[in-house]
Amino acid sequence: MPTPERTSVEAIVRAARDILESQGPARLTMQAVADRVGVRAPSLYKRVRNRDSLVRLVTEATLLDLEQQLRAVPAAPDPRETLCELLRAFRAFAHTRPAAYHLLFVNAPEESRPDPALFARVAAPVLQVAGELAGSADALEAARTITAWAHGFISMELAAAFNLGGDVDRAYEYGMAQLAAALARSA
Structure with missing residues (x-):
């Protein structure tokens, strides 16, 4: 059986927007978003190629x-x-x-x-x-x-x-x- 999806692009974008507003653009990192959506950073890269894409x-x-x-x-x-x-x-x-x-x-x-x-x-x-x-x-x-x-x-x-x-x-x-x-x- 495939591993269940633990996040989505929509959840990632929502988390990124929240981080951007609450902590500023310097704190908008792939790691911060991964932490917010509850996945490890490498899992985030399955949905979003890099910070520029985010x-x-x-x-x-x-x-x-x-x-x-x-x-x-x-x-x-x-x-x-x-x-x-x-x-x-x-x-x-x-x-x-x-x-x-x-x-x-x-x-x-x-x-x-x-x-x-x-x-x-x-x-x-x-x-x-x-x-x-x-x-x-x-x-x-x-x-x-x-x-x-x-x-x-x-x-x-x-x-x-x-x-x-x-x-x-x-x-x-x-x-x-x-x-x-x-x-x-x-x-």
């Missing part, structure tokens, strides 16, 4: 979660409001899983990178509203501007880099409104 799987799972959150945002009659809701969802996602969020923007080794088509799927709601606001000819540039602004703001926020006081939530709302208005005027 990071890719974690990043893919993160992207799928983000895609689900962004696609759950309903379209509003005014695309400026849709954009603001997408940006609120994006920020909420980053706060829920900050370490995994950072994986989405890391220049990782090729083996750690998800398929670019997955990034395109996740970006589709932002690209759509960017086209509605700025026009189809400028949709990609507008979507990149939106993403760069949001990621920069969120990265600073997660790093506690806003040191001049004030209300960071209010600043995010202000920035979203200004960005949406500027893109709508550019069409």
